[in-house]
Amino acid sequence: MNLTLKVWRQKNPRAAGGFETYEAKGVTPEMSFLEMLDVVNEELIAGGRDPIAFDSDCREGICGMCSLVINGIPHGGQPGTTTCELHLRHFHDGQTITVEPWRAKAFPVVRDLITNRSAFDRIIQAGGFVSVNTGGTPDGNAIPVPKTTADRAMDAAACIGCGACVAVCKNASAMLFVAAKVSHLNLLPQGKAEKDRRALNMVKQMDHEGFGNCTVTGSCEAVCPKEISLSFIAKMNRDYGVATLKGQ
Amino acid sequence: MSLDSKIPPGPLAQKWDKHRFDLKLVNPANKRKFDIIVVGSGLAGASAAASLAELGYKVRCFCFQDSPRRAHSIAAQGGINAAKNYANDGDSVYRLFYDTIKGGDFRAREANVYRLAQVSSNIIDQCVAQGVPFAREYGGLLTNRSFGGAQVSRTFYARGQTGQQLLLGAYQALSRQIGLGTVEMHPRTEMLDLVVIDGHAKGIVVRDLVSGEISSHAADAVVLATGGYSNVFFLSTNAKGCNVTATWRAWKKGALFANPCYTQIHPTCIPVSGEHQSKLTLMSESLRNDGRVWVPKRKEDCQKPPASIPEADRDYYLERKYPSFGNLAPRDISSRAAKETCDDGRGVGPGGRGVYLDFADAIKRLGESMIRDRYGNLFDIYEKITNENAYKVPMRIYPAVHYSMGGTWVDYNLMSTLPGLFVIGEANFSDHGANRLGASALMQGLADGYFVLPYTIGDYFVSAKQAKPSANHPEFKKAEENIRQFAARLLSVKGRRTATSFHRELGKLLWEKCGMARNEAGLTEALKRIPELREEFWKNVAVTGGNGELNQALEYAGRVADFMEFAELLCLDALHRRESCGGHFREEFQTAEGEAKRDDENFAYVAAWEYQGAGKAPVMRKEPLVYEEAHMSTRSYK
Numbered sequence: 055m056n057l058t059l060k061v062w063r064q065k066n067p068r069a070a071g072g073f074e075t076y077e078a079k080g081v082t083p084e085m086s087f088l089e090m091l092d093v094v095n096e097e098l099i100a101g102g103r104d105p106i107a108f109d110s111d112c113r114e115g116i117c118g119m120c121s122l123v124i125n126g127i128p129h130g131g132q133p134g135t136t137t138c139e140l141h142l143r144h145f146h147d148g149q150t151i152t153v154e155p156w157r158a159k160a161f162p163v164v165r166d167l168i169t170n171r172s173a174f175d176r177i178i179q180a181g182g183f184v185s186v187n188t189g190g191t192p193d194g195n196a197i198p199v200p201k202t203t204a205d206r207a208m209d210a211a212a213c214i215g216c217g218a219c220v221a222v223c224k225n226a227s228a229m230l231f232v233a234a235k236v237s238h239l240n241l242l243p244q245g246k247a248e249k250d251r252r253a254l255n256m257v258k259q260m261d262h263e264g265f266g267n268c269t270v271t272g273s274c275e276a277v278c279p280k281e282i283s284l285s286f287i288a289k290m291n292r293d294y295g296v297a298t299l300k301g302q
Numbered sequence: 303m304s305l306d307s308k309i310p311p312g313p314l315a316q317k318w319d320k321h322r323f324d325l326k327l328v329n330p331a332n333k334r335k336f337d338i339i340v341v342g343s344g345l346a347g348a349s350a351a352a353s354l355a356e357l358g359y360k361v362r363c364f365c366f367q368d369s370p371r372r373a374h375s376i377a378a379q380g381g382i383n384a385a386k387n388y389a390n391d392g393d394s395v396y397r398l399f400y401d402t403i404k405g406g407d408f409r410a411r412e413a414n415v416y417r418l419a420q421v422s423s424n425i426i427d428q429c430v431a432q433g434v435p436f437a438r439e440y441g442g443l444l445t446n447r448s449f450g451g452a453q454v455s456r457t458f459y460a461r462g463q464t465g466q467q468l469l470l471g472a473y474q475a476l477s478r479q480i481g482l483g484t485v486e487m488h489p490r491t492e493m494l495d496l497v498v499i500d501g502h503a504k505g506i507v508v509r510d511l512v513s514g515e516i517s518s519h520a521a522d523a524v525v526l527a528t529g530g531y532s533n534v535f536f537l538s539t540n541a542k543g544c545n546v547t548a549t550w551r552a553w554k555k556g557a558l559f560a561n562p563c564y565t566q567i568h569p570t571c572i573p574v575s576g577e578h579q580s581k582l583t584l585m586s587e588s589l590r591n592d593g594r595v596w597v598p599k600r601k602e603d604c605q606k607p608p609a610s611i612p613e614a615d616r617d618y619y620l621e622r623k624y625p626s627f628g629n630l631a632p633r634d635i636s637s638r639a640a641k642e643t644c645d646d647g648r649g650v651g652p653g654g655r656g657v658y659l660d661f662a663d664a665i666k667r668l669g670e671s672m673i674r675d676r677y678g679n680l681f682d683i684y685e686k687i688t689n690e691n692a693y694k695v696p697m698r699i700y701p702a703v704h705y706s707m708g709g710t711w712v713d714y715n716l717m718s719t720l721p722g723l724f725v726i727g728e729a730n731f732s733d734h735g736a737n738r739l740g741a742s743a744l745m746q747g748l749a750d751g752y753f754v755l756p757y758t759i760g761d762y763f764v765s766a767k768q769a770k771p772s773a774n775h776p777e778f779k780k781a782e783e784n785i786r787q788f789a790a791r792l793l794s795v796k797g798r799r800t801a802t803s804f805h806r807e808l809g810k811l812l813w814e815k816c817g818m819a820r821n822e823a824g825l826t827e828a829l830k831r832i833p834e835l836r837e838e839f840w841k842n843v844a845v846t847g848g849n850g851e852l853n854q855a856l857e858y859a860g861r862v863a864d865f866m867e868f869a870e871l872l873c874l875d876a877l878h879r880r881e882s883c884g885g886h887f888r889e890e891f892q893t894a895e896g897e898a899k900r901d902d903e904n905f906a907y908v909a910a911w912e913y914q915g916a917g918k919a920p921v922m923r924k925e926p927l928v929y930e931e932a933h934m935s936t937r938s939y940k
């Protein structure tokens with residue numbers, strides 16, 4: 055099949071960017087979207103032109119590195135699918151596809167389709183952990199956790215930190231990301247001791263990074279490749295509310 | 303150079319305790335005077351960086367991804383072993399030790415493996431305390447599954463995302479230290495050289511992958527936690543970015559490289575679908591707990607729909623050949639068995655390079671929802687890639703390169719032959735011998751980072767009594783200059799062939815000549831072809847852009863250039879080892895039934911290769927493997 059790509063090119067954070075058109079010829083439905091971009095890049099490089107810069111690493115939907123807005127939808131709109139897991143069988147011969155980077159004030163473009171998502175790391179640094187040092191921890195079975203609680207914590211912990219939730223949100227809010235981490239740890243007995251501090255500090259950092267407010271439109275849940283539930287935002291709001299009250 | 307493994311004296315079970323007591327300590331107030339560089343933020347690097355910072359050392363950590371959370375460890379699916387014996391099925395430190403030594407085909411260092419089994423329990427405790435959401439029973443206690451090469455259930459897991467959850471645990475511990483200011487994190491930064499001054503590792507030279515800036519970082523010790531080299535084969539289950547550059551460049555500075563020919567081919571991966579393939583996807587070994595591997599008995603049946611082939615016409619070849627381990631036979635054995643059936647013309651799927659992994663029986667026995675609960679995400683991945691529903695039709699799988707047992711040689715303290723250079727995780731050669739058992743890499747990476755290195759590194763500081771290094775030392779300037787020239791050279795070739803195309807050709811060559819089965823003729827041919835390919839690379843590679851910018855073509859070409867050199871050492875090692883053991887199967891050395899034939903008389907040693915300068919043949923040093931406890935039996939899983 056043949057595809058026409060309109061790709062965002064931007065040399066560096068300061069440069070003005072714009073769309074450029076490329077033809078992906080003779081690609082096949084079994085190929086992944088990124089493999090198709092590989093083919094385009096191969097041709098560009100062989101012809102002495104700069105390849106399209108984009109992030110990817112695991113190419114199996116778990117590292118959270120890949121981050122393309124495809125036809126206006128972060129990760130391309132297949133349910134529960136990251137960009138790297140998207141295959142060309144979901145497109146048709148002759149189709150024109152636009153490819154853009156995540157767009158959010160807190161995720162500045164580094165080059166072409168690559169953005170800087172270090173704001174997420176700083177939110178975790180503010181409180182997304184359990185404060186235990188290495189060594190001296192009790193036996194693993196000394197802390198029983200009901201299966202349902204462990205499962206729910208795991209549902210939240212499945213977040214890959216890709217940032218699609220931010221990219222899709224009209225307010226560029228990071229609530230789903232933050233709520234997933236707060237919920238994962240606050241649900242577990244191990245995380246209870248720091249429950250309040252965690253919610254307060256992480257939300258504070260989130261605001262500081264310039265993410266927008268959450269107006270619960272639910273678009274984040276819809277594009278989340280790990281299908282993280284909106285209900286975690288409600289849980290975080292509760293935890294945050296309690297923590298604020300206690301703080302007063 | 304003679305290799306001193308520094309294995310402590312005394313009975314095996316007491317070595318580590320005794321050694322910990324004998325190691326010199328750095329007093330708490332003095333720890334902050336020592337700078338440590340940790341390259342890598344996977345399980346090994348993140349756990350080490352966090353633990354060292356908690357102890358009070360000043361740590362700088364580097365990784366090439368945009369965040370430490372994205373290291374390749376994140377992709378590990380199946381689980382992590384520990385000798386907890388929660389299942390009450392006869393497990394013990396000794397059994398985990400013995401299974402690992404045997405699984406490694408008696409080519410690992412006994413004392414290291416025993417220590418690994420000893421600390422395995424602490425790892426689970428540590429991770430639970432961090433909030434890793436391991437799978438649990440309704441009663442609230444931790445649950446286990448079985449993995450290949452073991453007859454007990456000792457594998458802890460978090461759905462099919464164990465690596466992700468363990469790495470997030472370590473990443474969160476690391477993030478806490480970054481927040482506290484005890485670790486300085488450098489993401490999107492690639493180490494390109496190791497700097498050695500007066501025989502000691504004193505720092506690294508790195509390239510900022512965003513600005514292209516080359517800079518020097520001095521420290522009292524350098525820790526490499528840079529992962530494995532499977533991507534030398536181009537196609538592997540590793541993340542695209544995995545490479546050999548850090549350990550390879552350390553090799554050129556004098557850190558010996560051990561057993562490069564020990565590479566693991568994983569039996570259960572999604573088969574290659576075409577020329578464009580950029581990487582392969584693993585289907586976790588845990589699937590073999592419930593899936594049954596088979597091919598049709600007759601070649602004529604291979605293209606028929608699997609459901610139409612009656613039981614009597616199916617060959618469940620693992621169950622047939624290895625009745626006591628069945629579908630859970632170790633990786634090397636299962637992979638070879640798959641290759642044999644396909645070579646025999648009984649493979650299934652496009653090109654006949656595949657075998658079935660069938661869940662029909664398990665679904666009948668346990669119900670689809672139970673299977674979904676156990677492996678749901680793996681079935682989803684499978685469907686996304688192949689467009690097939692494995693609840694309805696059997697999966698098709700084929701072996702793929704997965705893990706590298708070889709790596710930088712380290713002693714019992716995890717220090718390389720260069721004082722002050724420590725190597726941990728998959729990057730070192732240590733604990734898995736010629737074949738790694740499933741769920742043991744996560745265990746080893748975390749053992750090294752949480753529980754071994756933090757003890758041993760202090761002893762080096764106290765004993766070595768080195769002066770504080772400075773990044774202004776001429777050795778740093780020289781290394782920086784070399785790196786700039788290396789980049790300039792790549793950019794100046796202005797050839798017509800991409801680095802990917804060279805890498806693909808190199809990978810194909812290795813897969814054919816130095817993959818699941820190797821022989822003298824093939825290896826000799828590869829050793830002739832690799833230098834030719836390398837020469838062509840330097841004459842005809844196309845690298846666009848400049849050095850002073852984000853330039854993925856340049857980054858990648860540099861990694862491929864190193865693979866081009868490293869591949870030769872890999873084949874050389876494979877050629878010299880005239881025996882079959884674990885993942886290294888030499889066709890000349892097999893039993894009448896086609897099983898690996900080890901030669902303990904002549905090859906019970908670690909082969910550690912020493913660099914002699916550009917264009918010169920490396921020299922091999924031997925570390926003899928002495929087994930005080932385990933009996934070097936013939937490995938049988940029948």
Ligand SMILES: Cc1cc2nc3c(=O)[nH]c(=O)nc-3n(C[C@H](O)[C@H](O)[C@H](O)COP(=O)(O)OP(=O)(O)OC[C@H]3O[C@@H](n4cnc5c(N)ncnc54)[C@H](O)[C@@H]3O)c2cc1C
Nearest residue numbers: 342343344345346366375380381493529727728741743744
């Ligand atoms: C698909 C898959 C599934 C697996 N499943 C399991 C499993 O279930 N159980 C199990 O035990 N094992 C499993 N393994 C193996 C295991 O995941 C790895 O062996 C292990 O995670 C390696 O960890 P590491 O910390 O040594 O290295 P990695 O996680 O590979 O980390 C390497 C780090 O080094 C950095 N780095 C590398 N080079 C440089 C450089 N030059 N400059 C700067 N930074 C650099 C990278 O950025 C990264 O942070 C699996 C492997 C794969 C591929």
Ligand code: FES
Nearest residue numbers: 111113118120138
């Ligand atoms: S590349 Fe890792 S999630 Fe897509």
